[in-house]
Amino acid sequence: MASVRLVKGEHTFPDPGQAPARVTDPLASLKELLPPAITAALENLPGGVRASLEEIRLRRERPLQVRWSGSEGWVTAGGLLTPKPDLAYRVTAGDLGRTIEALTRSSLYALEEELRSGYITVSGGHRVGLVGEAVVSRGEVRTLKNFAGLNLRLARAVPGCARSLITCLLEGGRPLHTLLLSPPRCGKTTILRDIIRLFSSGVPELQFTGVNVGVVDERSEIAGCWLGVPQLDVGPRTDVLDRCPRAAGMLMLLRAMGPEVIATDEIGRPEELAALQDILNAGVTVLASVHAGSLEELKCRPGWGELLDQGFWQRLVLLGRTLGPGTIEAVFTGDNRVLRQGPWRGEGRL
Structure with a gap:
């Protein structure tokens, strides 16, 4: 790695006594x-x-x-x-x-x-x-x-990184049950956040006007809430339940906020998989992610093989690093057929 002389820029820092405004300078x-x-x-x-x-x-x-x-x-x-x-x-x-x-x-x-x-x-x-x-x-x-x-x-949104993917996740003007599969450090949470933003904001060129989204952010990684307020753009129709266990949070949002989509990150505990069944029966779309390097790997985990065989998920998106973080390696239908083969990346660098 070559040594590089550093160049100082101009920055605006927030009042430490207030919740910070969204800034482009990560520091x-x-x-x-x-x-x-x-x-x-x-x-x-x-x-x-x-x-x-x-x-x-x-x-x-x-x-x-x-x-x-x-x-x-x-x-x-x-x-x-x-x-x-x-x-x-x-x-x-x-x-x-x-x-x-x-x-x-x-x-x-x-x-x-x-x-x-x-x-x-x-x-x-x-x-x-x-x-x-x-x-x-x-x-x-x-x-x-x-x-x-x-x-x-550092929490860093990359608006547009999921834009090329969103056409695969809509059908009849409605979001589909979607699961992101990803090994560590492949941009899973960043892409999940942008899908939430697009589901919430709408995509006019696709005649999709947007829906109410409820987010269970157990580890404050999706919306980056500070004092309960999202610091990262998750869309205008999005409600965030911050630092709440996923299973309890999904049911709380279902009962209290009337979401059309419920989103959460890194799902996998038995109680979370059970909560998914309640949400499915309530007619709410689920958007989630899980650590896995392939469909075969995920099927070997307790509870997942049965859930995948039930056809719960309508879209399975495999992420990787072929073109760097944020690479979409493939999109599968619920019956494991390849809908779109990658690799490709969306807008912006993760």
């Missing part, structure tokens, strides 16, 4: 969280890297690492990317402590429930994974202490 809402030395280095990243940042990793007394679309590297104190970790800026205990204090607003107790899950969602919809010493009581993790590092995963 804009993070300035108040990160130490000055790390902020300065990250602000100087090359434009293409900065615009496609996915992760910022801070490990105590170890080099600063970033990941962006299709690559990763180490960041020096002077603002260079380097392939050598020993040349990178070394994150101090003070850097990590300051960041965690800003993340928790000096109150670890107030965020105990989130820490039990190993992550915190912050303004802008970004998600911060944390590692350290687990505090265990009666066999259950209660919280974390003595933090050793964090991974800041």
Whole structure:
């Protein structure tokens, strides 16, 4: 990887006392969280890297690492990317402590429930994974202490990335039951979010006016809610149930909000599969995703073979990385016939 001299740009930062406006600069809402030395280095990243940042990793007394679309590297104190970790800026205990204090607003107790899950969602919809010493009581993790590092995963919408796919997911002016299958790091949540946006907003050129969508966002990854308000564009007709278990949330939305589509991410627990049956009988369309590298792999998982054989899903979309993150490898009908063979990608870079 060649070293690149970084160029500083102009940025507008939100008032830290208010929920942030949607911004195109992925670092804009993070300035108040990160130490000055790390902020300065990250602000100087090359434009293409900065615009496609996915992760910022801070490990105590170890080099600063970033990941962006299709690559990763180490960041020096002077603002260079380097392939050598020993040349990178070394994150101090003070850097990590300051960041965690800003993340928790000096109150670890107030965020105990989130820490039990190993992550915190912050303004802008970004998600911060944390590692350290687990505090265990009666066999259950209660919280974390003595933090050793964090991974800041940047929430980033890519409007249009599902536009070329949407024609396969509509029939008779109505969305079809759709399941996205994807290995890790293939853009699954980003594509799911854009399908939700399109179902909610409508697609005029397809004479589709849009429908009410209910989203169960158990891990705050789809809509990136901050204080209950989506920070990422999920469409004007979308209602989000944030940080709610999927099975309970799907039934809550069904009973309370009258959605025409219910969407959620990474489905798979037995109680979630059971909830799908209730939604099917209620005439509501389901849009969901699951970790799987193929239909054959998914069929081998408990509960999934029977669900697939029932023909519940009308469309199965296989994602991959053939053309990079966000590649649509194939679209199948409910009886496993190939409807459209890939690979192809939508608009925008994931």
